[in-house]
Amino acid sequence: MKVLVVGGGAREHALAWKLFSSSAVREVYCAPGNAGTAIIAHSVPVRHDDIPNLADWAKTQRIDLTVVGPEGPLGLGIVDHFAAHGLVCIGPTREAAEIETSKVWAKALIARHGIPTGRAEVAESPAAALELARKLGYPVAIKADGLAAGKGVVVAQDESQARGVLQDFMVDKTLGAAGARVLVEEFLDGEEASVLAFSDGRDLAVMPPARDYKRVGDGDSGPNTGGMGAYAPAPSLDARTLTEVRERILAPAIAAMAAEGRPFKGVLYAGLMLTADGPKVLEFNCRFGDPEAQAILPLLESDLVEVLLAIDRGALGAMRVEWSPTLATCVVVAASAGYPGKVKVGLPIRGLDSVESGAIVFHGATRRDRSGRNVVTSGGRVVSVVGRGRDLQQARSQAYRGIGEIGFEGMQYRRDIGAEPVAARLLPALAASGSPPAAVAPAAAPSGAVVEGPEALVSSLSASLSTAFAALGAPGSGGESAPPAAVTVGVIGADAADGALVDIVRAACAAGGVECDLATVSPYRAPEELRRWAEGAPGRGARVLVAIGGSAPHLPGLLAAMTPLPVIAVGTRSANVSSAEAVAALLALPPGVALAVAGLDEGGARNAAALALAILALADPARTARYLEARAAVART
Numbered sequence: 070m071k072v073l074v075v076g077g078g079a080r081e082h083a084l085a086w087k088l089f090s091s092s093a094v095r096e097v098y099c100a101p102g103n104a105g106t107a108i109i110a111h112s113v114p115v116r117h118d119d120i121p122n123l124a125d126w127a128k129t130q131r132i133d134l135t136v137v138g139p140e141g142p143l144g145l146g147i148v149d150h151f152a153a154h155g156l157v158c159i160g161p162t163r164e165a166a167e168i169e170t171s172k173v174w175a176k177a178l179i180a181r182h183g184i185p186t187g188r189a190e191v192a193e194s195p196a197a198a199l200e201l202a203r204k205l206g207y208p209v210a211i212k213a214d215g216l217a218a219g220k221g222v223v224v225a226q227d228e229s230q231a232r233g234v235l236q237d238f239m240v241d242k243t244l245g246a247a248g249a250r251v252l253v254e255e256f257l258d259g260e261e262a263s264v265l266a267f268s269d270g271r272d273l274a275v276m277p278p279a280r281d282y283k284r285v286g287d288g289d290s291g292p293n294t295g296g297m298g299a300y301a302p303a304p305s306l307d308a309r310t311l312t313e314v315r316e317r318i319l320a321p322a323i324a325a326m327a328a329e330g331r332p333f334k335g336v337l338y339a340g341l342m343l344t345a346d347g348p349k350v351l352e353f354n355c356r357f358g359d360p361e362a363q364a365i366l367p368l369l370e371s372d373l374v375e376v377l378l379a380i381d382r383g384a385l386g387a388m389r390v391e392w393s394p395t396l397a398t399c400v401v402v403a404a405s406a407g408y409p410g411k412v413k414v415g416l417p418i419r420g421l422d423s424v425e426s427g428a429i430v431f432h433g434a435t436r437r438d439r440s441g442r443n444v445v446t447s448g449g450r451v452v453s454v455v456g457r458g459r460d461l462q463q464a465r466s467q468a469y470r471g472i473g474e475i476g477f478e479g480m481q482y483r484r485d486i487g488a489e490p491v492a493a494r495l496l497p498a499l500a501a502s503g504s505p506p507a508a509v510a511p512a513a514a515p516s517g518a519v520v521e522g523p524e525a526l527v528s529s530l531s532a533s534l535s536t537a538f539a540a541l542g543a544p545g546s547g548g549e550s551a552p553p554a555a556v557t558v559g560v561i562g563a564d565a566a567d568g569a570l571v572d573i574v575r576a577a578c579a580a581g582g583v584e585c586d587l588a589t590v591s592p593y594r595a596p597e598e599l600r601r602w603a604e605g606a607p608g609r610g611a612r613v614l615v616a617i618g619g620s621a622p623h624l625p626g627l628l629a630a631m632t633p634l635p636v637i638a639v640g641t642r643s644a645n646v647s648s649a650e651a652v653a654a655l656l657a658l659p660p661g662v663a664l665a666v667a668g669l670d671e672g673g674a675r676n677a678a679a680l681a682l683a684i685l686a687l688a689d690p691a692r693t694a695r696y697l698e699a700r701a702a703v704a705r706t
């Protein structure tokens with residue numbers, strides 16, 4: 070069988086890769102393809118939206134099956150055109166593709182068929198849109214009607230932002246005709262997820278849910294992009310929610326399309342907000358997402374050709390589409406500097422041939438240079454690196470190891486793809502509380518009992534800390550009154566000579582994203598001040614203390630007697646204490662003191678900071694992934 074993939078991005082590389090693995094397939098072609106697809110498929114020098122030439126080429130080459138990646142050609146009617154030439158092309162017809170190509174039409178369909186979504190109305194002028202926004206109350210989502218390559222939706226926080234967006238879309242026409250009409254939609258709060266399904270117009274096969282990352286920067290900062298990463302399956306969608314999405318959203322949408330005379334064949338993509346009132350539709354797309362395809366296709370165990378042929382024949386209901394029950398994937402996209410704005414192209418990419426991590430590399434904007442020897446960049450999203458593993462944590466670390474092996478000038482990628490669910494899985498109890506340890510109802514281990522596994526350890530740790538904080542009346546103990554202070558590390562030296570080490574700890578903690586609460590207090594001259602500092606530390610947000618003995622080598626031990634917080638000691642030589650004496654003083658403590666000795670001098674200060682960050686990472690899911698990455702980086706050096 071000869072198959073053609075229309076498109077030239079990483080999604081199409083993933084499709085070509087999956088089709089290539091089918092025993093039914095003899096040749097794979099990609100139009101236009103890229104340097105990566107060229108390894109497994111023949112590149113066809115026809116643009117993806119040049120439909121008449123694509124159809125002519127497919128006819129002459131006797132292509133048996135065509136699958137379309139991007140929405141552009143679907144919106145232009147590639148499926149209708151191919152069908153008219155007797156060619157099998159999988160995807161929705163032009164009319165069915167309107168579920169994506171006109172947000173206004175899609176919203177009306179959703180409303181007519183009672184599919185859960187946000188309230189919205191159409192506006193044909195900026196004034197009308199502002200009036201609707203006022204009625205709904207800010208923030209509101211303003212959505213251009215037509216295709217806008219991910220740039221057509223802005224959540225406006227207030228009227229002045231809304232005015233700016235409407236000026237862009239409707240007056241300056243930055244999106245062309247796509248912005249002539251807008252939808253003004255109520256703001257929906259919750260976690261986002263994408264659920265895609267194969268459909269033959271009547272039956273559907275739901276894929277593992279995915280989560281994608283649209284913003285360019287870590288922590289969802291910066292402008293929207295085509296997509297910077299994804300993972301699947303998304304654990305936020307449990308089996309019950311997934312059934313709800315199928316029964317209340319996907320199946321009714323497929324039935325609605327059939328009822329309105331536009332049966333939907335292909336991949337229906339529901340962009341969802343998981344609100345407190347259940348999942349609601351943000352948008353429908355009429356094809357695989359990029360990078361969702363790169364996350365989902367490696368999980369498909371069935372032969373993709375068989376699935377596509379079943380879609381064509383309307384026989385999906387009779388087929389069982391199989392997905393790996395044991396595999397998870399994580400996709401990290403490497404983009405050019407400046408993306409999603411203007412980018413430089415033609416930059417050599419190194420490391421593509423020798424990715425040892427086991428990650429799959431799907432090419433996006435890549436091509437061969439004139440010599441044919443080197444692969445160079447040719448656009449914004451250059452490669453998608455896909456890690457696979459038993460769980461997201463493994464998949465994620467393989468993806469990041471993989472991307473670490475690749476490079477080009479100015480390469481940028483997000484460091485937090487999949488970070489949150491990994492942290493949440495590591496620390497389920499803490500994640501459920503969403504706040505510092507005190508809010509958790511922990512299963513405390515009886516003292517002296519063996520605690521098994523990191524989760525049990527964290528529970529028991531949080532139990533003892535919550536008791537300590539409750540006793541101290543610190544923020545986080547009851548939760549009702551003052552908001553909790555930002556988490557810090559308390560760092561104390563005995564005199565000014567310890568300043569350099571204090572500064573090393575501060576800088577290393579800052580590099581890990583943690584502020585320090587600094588003090589210099591002599592235990593000889595101001596013991597009461599030391600007690601006040603120690604007792605007030607939890608209230609100032611400290612969860613760990615680092616003490617630098619200097620000329621007062623007993624300072625760390627003394628401090629440990631004054632606080633329930635863990636204390637990390639750094640020994641140091643001073644005018645009157647040798648290294649050996651500093652260490653001896655720290656080790657000569659009675660049993661049961663919660664004090665760790667990180668070492669001596671500069672190295673000790675650095676390790677004290679590392680240990681402090683490790684302890685904080687245990688207590689805060691948001692920090693765990695960052696910490697694990699930092700550790701992996703240390704291990705690599």
Ligand code: AMP
Pocket residue numbers: 187210212222223224254255256257258261283340351352
């Ligand atoms: P869409 O193209 O409709 O999926 O919108 C792009 C992005 O805008 C979504 O992924 C959401 O992050 C955001 N968005 C769209 N509609 C809403 C809404 N009603 N409430 C909150 N955020 C939204």
